[in-house]
Amino acid sequence: MDPTVDPSVKSFIAVTADSHFPLQNLPYGMFSPTPHDEPRAATRIGDFVLDLAVIQNAGLLDAAGLPEGVFSHYVLNPFMELPTAQRRAVRVLLHGLLRADEPTLRDNEVLRGRALLPADSVTMQFPVGIGDYTDFYASREHATNVGTMFRGKDNALMPNWLHLPVGYHGRASSIILSGQDVVRPSGQTIPPDQETPVFGPCRLMDFELEMGFFIGTRNRQGEPVLVDNADENIFGLVLVNDWSARDIQKWEYQPLGPFTAKNFATSISPWIVTLEALAPFRCPSPAQEPAPLPYLQENNRGTFDINLEVHIQAEDDSEGLRVTESNFKYLYWTMAQQLAHHTVTGCNLNAGDLLASGTISGPDKNSYGSMLEISWRGT
Numbered sequence: 001m002d003p004t005v006d007p008s009v010k011s012f013i014a015v016t017a018d019s020h021f022p023l024q025n026l027p028y029g030m031f032s033p034t035p036h037d038e039p040r041a042a043t044r045i046g047d048f049v050l051d052l053a054v055i056q057n058a059g060l061l062d063a064a065g066l067p068e069g070v071f072s073h074y075v076l077n078p079f080m081e082l083p084t085a086q087r088r089a090v091r092v093l094l095h096g097l098l099r100a101d102e103p104t105l106r107d108n109e110v111l112r113g114r115a116l117l118p119a120d121s122v123t124m125q126f127p128v129g130i131g132d133y134t135d136f137y138a139s140r141e142h143a144t145n146v147g148t149m150f151r152g153k154d155n156a157l158m159p160n161w162l163h164l165p166v167g168y169h170g171r172a173s174s175i176i177l178s179g180q181d182v183v184r185p186s187g188q189t190i191p192p193d194q195e196t197p198v199f200g201p202c203r204l205m206d207f208e209l210e211m212g213f214f215i216g217t218r219n220r221q222g223e224p225v226l227v228d229n230a231d232e233n234i235f236g237l238v239l240v241n242d243w244s245a246r247d248i249q250k251w252e253y254q255p256l257g258p259f260t261a262k263n264f265a266t267s268i269s270p271w272i273v274t275l276e277a278l279a280p281f282r283c284p285s286p287a288q289e290p291a292p293l294p295y296l297q298e299n300n301r302g303t304f305d306i307n308l309e310v311h312i313q314a315e316d317d318s319e320g321l322r323v324t325e326s327n328f329k330y331l332y333w334t335m336a337q338q339l340a341h342h343t344v345t346g347c348n349l350n351a352g353d354l355l356a357s358g359t360i361s362g363p364d365k366n367s368y369g370s371m372l373e374i375s376w377r378g379t
């Protein structure tokens with residue numbers, strides 16, 4: 001087992017059993033100690049962020065041979081694009097530094113005070129300079145539900161769907177950090193039983209429960225990523241909410257797909273979880289029938305078991321309501337297959353590009369990943 005995911009190893013920082021940030025996670029993000037400070041890179045342990053610029057300047061990451069100041073940029077990209085082996089070396093060093101039996105940071109009160117800051121005292125910042133954003137449609141259950149609503153049960157899946165991961169090129173400029181306000185979009189909609197559109201604010205705002213992965217190592221133009229090597233190009237995963245204006249989408253989407261209905265805001269989580277941290281949660285991916293073409297055939301790499309929930313909270317309701325319990329493992333097309341298909345033409349992906357999964361719906365009503373499906377088109 002990779003020692004960085006060994007559950008028996010504890011940190012000198014106390015971490016509660018239900019924390020998303022045990023020593024085995026060590027995600028990456030950007031933060032500012034106060035809203036006025038320049039952003040710098042961090043990892044997270046329990047209720048603390050660890051300032052990676054401070055740790056690097058103290059010489060504690062020298063063994064990884066990092067470029068000077070790699071954690072002091074406005075985004076994580078300069079770190080993300082380093083060779084995979086170098087990024088993994090940083091993870092091993094951070095894990096070693098935070099172990100309960102390692103005194104270097106634990107017993108250095110001055111350094112600890114500068115490097116470890118209470119998470120609730122800092123401001124999380126947008127983590128990545130995203131050059132390009134692609135959104136897939138990789139959940140069979142979601143595609144079947146939407147197809148059934150709009151084309152009937154017999155034609156639910158389009159003829160291509162079981163042969164390739166369908167996707168579209170999305171809008172990178174409007175991707176925002178979770179928690180940031182979204183302005184309700186206006187646009188053209190077509191009222192029931194009318195032939196000409198009206199203009200006004202969207203009345204069918206929807207969420208889409210998704211996850212996305214960031215590219216780390218880039219591939220050169222003309223050189224596809226092979227499905228069995230895809231992990232080498234993946235930096236890590238975030239939660240994604242692909243805000244969708246359903247009424248605008250319905251009128252505008254044919255024949256070229258979503259446009260303004262999906263270009264106004266997409267939210268991502270502030271912490272990026274690496275594939276190394278997710279390794280213990282690998283599980284089989286759904287059986288694929290018919291077998292995909294050889295360039296999409298994976299050598300049993302599988303997918304990840306990640307529980308996902310959606311809660312809706314009204315302004316006057318402190319509790320909120322859980323409306324969905326889904327799981328990343330339901331996705332029919334894996335990240336490796338999405339990456340192999342995206343680049344099969346020779347399309348080059350750069351460090352910081354975001355590839356999102358599409359709505360992740362499970363097999364039953366309680367696991368649908370959008371309000372479109374939960375409300376069954378408002379019926």
Ligand code: MN
Pocket residue numbers: 135208210242358359
């Ligand atoms: Mn989407």
